[in-house]
Amino acid sequence: MIGLTRELIAVRVAAELREGQYVNLGTGIPTLVANFLGPEKDIMLQSENGVIGFGPAPEQKDWDIDLVNARAQPVTLRPGACFFDQAESFAMIRGGHLDVAVLGAYQVSKKGDLANWKTPRFGFGTVGGAMDLAWGAKRIIVAMEHAAPNGQPKILNDCTYPLTARAVVDTIITDLAVIEVTRDGLLLKEVAPGITPEQVQEVTEPILISSPDLREMAL
Amino acid sequence: MGEAEARLVNKTVSTLSEAMAEIEDGAAIMFGGFGGAGAPHNLNDALLERGTKNIVAIANSVYPLIPLIEQRRIRKIICSFPVHSFGRGMEPFKEQFDAGSLELELVPQGTLAERMRAGGAGIPAFYTPVGAGTEFEAGKQKMAFDGHECILELGLKADFALIKAHAADRFGNLVYHATARNFNPVMAMAARVTVAEVDEIVEDGLDPEHVVTPGIFVHRVVRVPKRVEWHPILKVEGFQ
Numbered sequence: 001m002i003g004l005t006r007e008l009i010a011v012r013v014a015a016e017l018r019e020g021q022y023v024n025l026g027t028g029i030p031t032l033v034a035n036f037l038g039p040e041k042d043i044m045l046q047s048e049n050g051v052i053g054f055g056p057a058p059e060q061k062d063w064d065i066d067l068v069n070a071r072a073q074p075v076t077l078r079p080g081a082c083f084f085d086q087a088e089s090f091a092m093i094r095g096g097h098l099d100v101a102v103l104g105a106y107q108v109s110k111k112g113d114l115a116n117w118k119t120p121r122f123g124f125g126t127v128g129g130a131m132d133l134a135w136g137a138k139r140i141i142v143a144m145e146h147a148a149p150n151g152q153p154k155i156l157n158d159c160t161y162p163l164t165a166r167a168v169v170d171t172i173i174t175d176l177a178v179i180e181v182t183r184d185g186l187l188l189k190e191v192a193p194g195i196t197p198e199q200v201q202e203v204t205e206p207i208l209i210s211s212p213d214l215r216e217m218a219l
Numbered sequence: 220m221g222e223a224e225a226r227l228v229n230k231t232v233s234t235l236s237e238a239m240a241e242i243e244d245g246a247a248i249m250f251g252g253f254g255g256a257g258a259p260h261n262l263n264d265a266l267l268e269r270g271t272k273n274i275v276a277i278a279n280s281v282y283p284l285i286p287l288i289e290q291r292r293i294r295k296i297i298c299s300f301p302v303h304s305f306g307r308g309m310e311p312f313k314e315q316f317d318a319g320s321l322e323l324e325l326v327p328q329g330t331l332a333e334r335m336r337a338g339g340a341g342i343p344a345f346y347t348p349v350g351a352g353t354e355f356e357a358g359k360q361k362m363a364f365d366g367h368e369c370i371l372e373l374g375l376k377a378d379f380a381l382i383k384a385h386a387a388d389r390f391g392n393l394v395y396h397a398t399a400r401n402f403n404p405v406m407a408m409a410a411r412v413t414v415a416e417v418d419e420i421v422e423d424g425l426d427p428e429h430v431v432t433p434g435i436f437v438h439r440v441v442r443v444p445k446r447v448e449w450h451p452i453l454k455v456e457g458f459q
Binding site for chain 2: 047048049050051064065066067068069070072083084085086087089090093094118122123124125126127128129130131132135136162163164165166
């Protein structure tokens with residue numbers, strides 16, 4: 001079963017973002033979303049290391065090593081950009097000022113619990129700003145592969161990995177589907193081109209509710 | 220009358236070893252920077268040369284501390300992001316952690332920043348919702364506000380802060396460059412002695428409207444050449 005590439009997941013996520021929104025993109029697939037935000041739609045990207053309003057990467061000859069995103073990747077600045085320190089950055093994040101955070105995940109539960117900072121394999125995890133983002137952003141979109149490399153579901157009845165936060169995830173966008181976390185359970189809203197709802201259910205532990213408007217992703 | 224000489228404030232020092240004065244074994248030291256950007260690489264090297272050990276290091280990540288870790292100078296790290304997949308190896312860190320000779324206290328990044336801000340601002344402790352319901356609430360007092368469980372976190376202070384800024388004046392006022400700002404201003408507040416390495420010193424004083432860190436928080440300033448080769452992305456790409 002072949003679903004979307006990482007880039008196409010990012011394309012589908014980009015379509016969720018609205019002009020004027022303040023958005024943080026986490027590590028992994030979420031970072032790719034920045035490549036698919038056209039300049040005609042003013043989306044203000046916030047990076048927790050102290051910048052709002054960064055744009056795509058510059059050519060190597062124009063790299064400024066002091067101007068990077070939270071992944072240490074050089075970026076350019078867009079009109080309306082500003083810099084600030086770490087306390088102010090997390091005031092924005094924890095204080096509920098971000099419209100959207102797009103995060104990767106190891107696991108998401110049917111109640112929207114998020115596990116994305118530590119696996120049982122290592123003695124320590126890497127938490128970074130994940131917990132602050134999970135708490136503070138008004139909307140959390142998880143962008144990830146639907147199943148782990150070994151084929152195991154990542155969308156589970158309950159997370160088994162250490163939690164980042166409880167009941168924070170609103171939307172899950174994967175290589176196979178778009179799923180909304182609702183009070184009644186996980187609502188399957190879209191399937192990737194060529195993928196059936198049955199195929200999505202096969203690699204999802206909780207029972208999915210098919211939306212009455214279930215359709216193929218438009219990319 | 221006539222005996223009192225005008226004594227000008229001058230926090231600048233000429234050498235890195237002067238900047239390192241009084242940093243003794245066992246010191247708690249904050250290190251500025253986010254990854255490589257805004258990290259005080261020259262001060263870190265001077266600290267390495269000084270030989271100070273049993274350091275309690277407070278930083279966002281482990282990456283700029285690798286030379287100190289390799290030389291076993293650090294006994295504890297308080298950070299938010301210990302693991303990296305780029306640049307120089309993390310093996311010395313993992314080896315010392317597994318052996319129990321390097322203690323790790325992991326703190327969510329926003330909590331780390333706010334603990335430093337509180338420490339510098341005279342706030343002994345504060346409640347945050349971040350980390351409630353996770354491993355991070357273990358052993359901490361909890362209280363609910365607005366129906367949300369919150370955990371009590373303590374203000375964090377250090378003996379020294381080693382920070383990087385772009386420009387300073389002799390009063391210790393500082394401005395930064397782009398995303399090299401990050402933790403530096405917060406750490407400047409939270410340490411008993413703040414040492415800043417800068418690209419330039421402005422003779423007539425910085426414009427008061429543009430000062431980001433007021434000099435009241437800064438004790439020593441040293442002008443150094445800007446280090447470029449440390450940046451992780453440059454190492455990955457094989458730049459120069």
